[in-house]
Amino acid sequence: MLSRLSEKAARPGWTTASWWRRPVGPVYLASLTLSLGKGAWFTCWAMFFLHSVGLSTTEFGFGITAAGVVGMLAGGPLGYLADRVGARETLITLGMVQGLAILSYMFVHGFWPAVLVTCVMIAADRATPGIRIALISGLTTGEERMESISTNRAMTQGGIVVGALAGAYVLALDNSVGYLGLVLVYGTSSIGCSALLRRVPHVESLNERKVRRSVLVLRDRPFLLITLFNGLLALSWGMLDSGVPLWITQHTQAPLWVMGVLMGANAVVVVLFQNRVSRMAVTVRGAARLGLWSGVLLAVSCVVFAGTDGGSATTVLLLLAVGAAVHVVGELFFVSSGFGLSVALTPDDAHGEYQGMFSTGQAAALTFAPGLMTVLLVDGGVAGWFVLAGLYAVGGVGTLAASHWALRRGCGTAGRSTA
Template sequence: MSREAAKGRRSRRPEWATVEWWRRPAGPVYLASLVLSLGKGAWFTCWALFFLHSVGLSTAEFAFGITAAGVVGMIVGGPLGYLADRVGARETLVVLGTVQGLAILSYTWAHEFWAAVAVTCVMIAADRATPGIRIALLSGLTTGEERIKSISTNRAMTQGGIVVGALAGAYVLSLDNAAGYLGLIVMYGGTTVGCSVLLLRVPRVASLSDRKVRRRVMVLRDRPFLLITLFNGFLALSWGMLDSGVPLWITHHTHAPLWVMGVLMGANAVVIVLFQNRVSRAAEAVPGAARLGLWSGVLLAASCGIFAATYRGSGAWVFVLLALGAAVHVVGELFFVSSGFGLSVNLTPNDAHGEYQGMFATGQATALTFAPGIMTVLLVDWGVAGWFALAAVYLVGGIGTLGAARWAMRKPQEPAAETPIVPASAGEGQRGTV
């Protein structure tokens, strides 16, 4: 083989298969996300049975605990995002990861109800705040088209890790004993702390403190962005729809075996890993991201209609409809996630990625918190009518995303209200107010 041919074969290798790709500034972020998602996939596959069988909580106590933790996660996203802008996204991620890891390790002794609730609130709060701040860090490390590509790559890494981790979690579930749960806790908590240390290899992104600048919170005055956050939260119910809604529907309103849900979720994850990067290319500019948001709502609504058609279904036909509904759903999910990346990043001032991503993540955290209850009421209690109500929510989310994005494009960008911090030696009386 000639030298040129050998060089051509090497060039066809995927980027992630090269050492140079992992050595880039964002490389440690990808690696940390991959490792953390392995533990996350394993943990959230079996944490319910851990609390019910190992800790000894009742189902009502477990439901109260995860709901309280979800509410805390909703509240802290914005403030922690602003803190990331103030002190640095990398530093905030390191601290959050360490706190989350220690909280996970605390499950080894927190076996009383209120202790378990407190630990879960800390763990979930850090878990919900971390993705937005990680996007802020990647946004600071990259520019232009590379920015959306790096964020979507991180999403694909995370999804792939969750799938593999879920398989490990299934093994722990098969054991269903204290030793298995203890090993998982130690593994997940230890790797979470270790990945936080790994992030110290990431180049530091200049913070407001580094630049000697103080400014007020900006995102709360950005009404188009707040509307986009709201409508993106409507679309984010698609995550809860697949995780809890479809399994509940299959159990209560079809004659299909529940194991088919594992096949649908596995296929969903594979499609996301393979195509998230490609779809995100259409969201590199605000108009394209806005259109993806609209089509996401349309496709998710269409998937609701297909799932509704499985009512009391059985045999091969119900399998076909479930597979078709899941296929339309995953395309809608790809569009929704890519739209969120493009809009939240491109509509954010360069020095405010932390607070904007923190606020944007609040909409998704709200959806994740209330999705199980919403899906139970709509799909178990309302039946077929619930699917059409959910479809209407998705259509509102898609149309609203397009309208709010167009408003944001027409609205002139408001400059940040920045005030230089005067060194103390120059006189405390001259320091600007926040």
């Protein structure tokens, strides 16, 4: 009997029905559903545009950059709208808009129609994570809030990995039927995400509370600085997605399949450890320290990767593995720091606008990272790694300094309200 009780107590929460019946349960399911389609889509969307839509590589590059800028600028206004009319309702609408935009790719031909649809799709995609955090923040309090946000991140990462495997299969087929099927899967997963969110309890909006106020986050200078420095740390995503593969192909003799192993290992580590690391970010001071160490570790990973230039095959593989291991710890620290600071420094009735603004820094990193990595690592060589290390160091030190400034101003107190 005792062994049975201890076994039951040791069961992970996600294996129990009660865990999923919590108010945030449908949010997890919605995130998982969307990330499956997202992982498949972004694995091979470049080939879809080049082979099915008929764009040139230059047109594709211009189109995704333009869409990225639109997505970067959309986060703040859509976040404020979420506070005004409701985070759940805004997420449901964004999911429907994104799904319909994706499905319209089946009928899109030519450059400008593809750019227009992509701008709509990317704007919804980039705004959704911040508003989702705002929704979770409205459904939870205290330490449960941070645990729920980091759990959602792990769910999303796991779904993207599984989806990417499906996308790899579509890439192997490399035909119009496979790409159109992928469009259908991603579009329906986005709409399905909206349907699941209807099961989430409603979070009272500013309109329902009769609160009238202007935008607050633009006057919160410490928070804006933290957003900027977090954006520098967010370059770590682009570093792994585009920087390291470009470096491997241009400056080493390592086989490209190594990149798949490194990215797969990165995803597994994030899924397994994001929750645990996030427990160190429940306070502003704890999250600030994680931000500092993130910058240090990401800088160290750059130095390690720089050491692969001109090395022997065994040395290169070993250094790539070490660099990726240091990088993923830095990424865990950076993400957890961002969660902790962006939530703890936000007034209780302004999570949408603050998260929308905070996501702007990360969206900027995602938009400009491919071009920056090309300039620094392909053209700059080893020196480019040290410039990138310097950017991470600035991001880490700046995060710590700006967080201390926020605390001196009295920010980060639980239950702050703007009403």
